[in-house]
Amino acid sequence: MQLSEQPGGRRAAPGPGGFDPEVVRKDFPVFEHPVHEDKRLVYLDSAATAQKPRAVIERVVRFYETENANAHRGIYELGERATKAYEDARETCARFVNAATPRSIVFTRGTTESINLVRYAWGRANVHEGDEILVTEMEHHSNLVPWQMLCGETGATLRHLPIDERGLLRTDLLDGLVTERTRLVCVSHMSNVLGTINPVREVADAAHAVGALVLVDAAQSAPHLGVDVAALDCDFLAFSAHKLCGPTGAGVLYGRESVLEDMPPFHGGGEMIREVWSDRATYNEIPYRFEAGTMNIAQVVGMAAAIDYITALGLDAIRAHERELTAYALDAVASTGAEIYGPPTAEQRGGVVAFNLPEVHPHDLATIVDEDGVCIRAGHHCAQPLMRRLGVPATARASMYLYNTRDDVDALVASLEQAKGWFS
Amino acid sequence: MSLEDLYKEVILDHYRSPRNKGRLDPHDVRLERNNPLCGDEIELFLRFDGDDLEAIAFEGKGCSISQASASMMTEKVAGLPAKQARAIAESIKAMMAGEEDGDPDVLGDLVSLKGVVKYPVRIKCALLGWNTLLEGLEEAGRA
Incomplete structure (x- = not known):
């Protein structure tokens, strides 16, 4: 099996700090395997899930081979090893988001479960009839549907912060939409469709001015921009391991310590209790x-390895690489006559980069480019209200990460x- | 069949020049169905004369495979006894599920839709019209 030649002279130059995507690429075993027998894998769907570096895969294997036991249960040495790996991961996550304490880091299955944890545990205790929850017009279904459900249950009202024609948040409308009825403002840090990087701090300041809390969906930003909960001044922040080169089935809910302290539990079961009688229980500390229950321990440990991997490369270097590549992709995709959605600049x-070619439906497009080994997403990207706002049933989407190069973009464009x- | 041949020889003709596209008035049955994952949409109109499917037309939007397959379907089943239309639809479904090879004597040119089987995620696009037809026949009590 032969991978296609990398054309010379078009290799991305090493970026800041010596960042070289061609070198990074070698850390990811998936790229050693061609698709459709002999095609170089051109993976442009990292916004859906990222590929996994050898360091993460090996860390998960090492856990199962040398540390596997239930965390926080075993009295024996192996159990202590498992607990240490699990709690070390919590400290890694706390440092990663700049949390003041690991007590603020709750492990979950991923962003969706993190947000639903807030909906159930915080929402049911704090949101009542007449209250309002504000979401933005660009939210992923995972940061929209839970709030529709909570509003339906409680009689609270869901309100929406619009976007403008360029796909930027209308923060000028915050004053009218954030009121003393507002309990929670939910905002994506970075849109999974438009790519828009939102001014979360400005939203948080407006929310806090009326005593509302702020929840940040960092599923896209944690892997690509890095997050700092102190700088964002958010009360909740959610992200998934699998989008930052980690395993599926692990994620984080960051919660401000004082807010978590006051929150009732989410699931009932083992480990979340302090003392249980036949008819009642008291609950564990945050x-x-x-x-509750046995967590995805190996996946959490793998998530920490993924965070170590991307932070060793440097989020700034990753962001600089992606900005350069995105600028290149915006021009290249536009040169095909495609309509591109979202902010005009990288x-x-x-x-x-979400786009549509005139006359070619995105599903046809995704099937056709797949023949060349090019993986893109087509559909509504779990953001149907945003699709309606854009006036399209679906779009194609190419999304890039640290292992992508200009060759990948060139392959897409070809x-x-x-x-x-075919369609002309 | 290569993907390029599938598109160029089967799909694109019907996608560009769909047959029986538009409303059918009067009609006995009107059904709207979609593929939630893709957003493909179809609105199917059926008119019967006794046990015959006298006329059929569709409106819709979506990917070329969903729309071309619906167009090919209307061309094939218009004027047939409802029972025969149903048998063809069942045969197409079995072919797409890989259970049957597709009998050219029954399906005619529709056998070429078998090219979609190689692209599992697109099978539901190709079947949207056919599933809607089966529902419509059921609703009309004709099959």
């Missing part, structure tokens, strides 16, 4: 109060030109 967006040819 964060264990929110971690400064205002992460490495996500494939798009071919699809155009």
Whole structure:
């Protein structure tokens, strides 16, 4: 099996800090395997899930081979090893988001479960009839549907902060939409469709001015921009391991310590309790109060390895690489005659380019480019209200990460030109 | 069949020049169905004369495979006894599920839709019209 030649002279130059995506690429075993027999894998769907470096895969294997026991249960040495690996991961996550204490880090299955934890545990105790929850018009279903459900249960009202024609948040409308009825403002740090990087701090300041809390969906930003909960001044922040090169089935809910302290539990079961009688129970301290049952321990440990991996490369270097590549991709994709959605410049967006070719439906496009080994997403990207706002049923989406190069973008564009040819 | 042949020889003709596209008035049955994952949409109109499917037309939007397959379907089943239309639809479904090879004597040119089987995520696009037809026949009590 032979991978196609890398054309010379078009390799991305090493970026700041010596960051070289061609070198990074070698850390990811998946790229050693061609697709469709002999095609170089051009993976442009990292906004859906990222590929895994050898360091993460090996860390998960090492856990199972040398440390596997249930965390916080075993009295024996192996159990202590498992507990240490699990709690070390919590400290890694706390440092990663700049949390003041690991007590603020709750492990979950991923962003969706993190947000639903807030909906159930915090929402049911704090949101009542007449209250309001504000979401933005660009939210992923995971930061929209739970709030629709909570509002339906409680009689609270869901309100929406609009976006403008460029896909930027209308923060000028915050004053009218954030009122003393507002209990929670839910905002994506970076859109999974438009790539828009939102001014979370400005939103948080407006929310806090009326005593509301702020929840940040960092599923896209944690892997690509890095997050700092102190700088964002958010009360909750959610992200998933699998989008930052970690395993599926692990994620984090960061909660401000004082807010978590006052929150009732989420699931009931083992480990979240302090003392149980036949008819009642008292609950554990944070964060264990929110971690009922046996968690995805190996995946949590793998998540910490993924965080170590991307932070060793440097989030700034990753962001600089993606900004350069996104600028290149915006021009290249536009050159095919495609309509591109979202902010016009790479400064205002992460490495996500949603687009449509006139006359070619995105599902046809995704099938056709796949023949060339190019993986893109097509559909509504779990953001149907945003699709309606954009006035399209679906879009194609190319999303980039640390292992992507200009060769990947060139392969996409060549494939798009071919699809155009078929439909012309 | 390569993907390029599938598109160029089967799909694109019907996608660009769909047959029986538009409303059918009067009609006995009107059904709207979609693929939630893809957003493909179809609105199917059926008119019967006794046990015959006298006329059929569709409106819709979505990917070329969903729309071309619906167009090919209307061309094939218009004027047939409802029972025969149903048998063809069942045969197409079995072919797409890989259970049957597709009998050219029954399906005619529709056998070429078998090219979609190689692209499992697109099978539901190709079947949207056919599933809607089966529902419509059921609703009309004709099959």
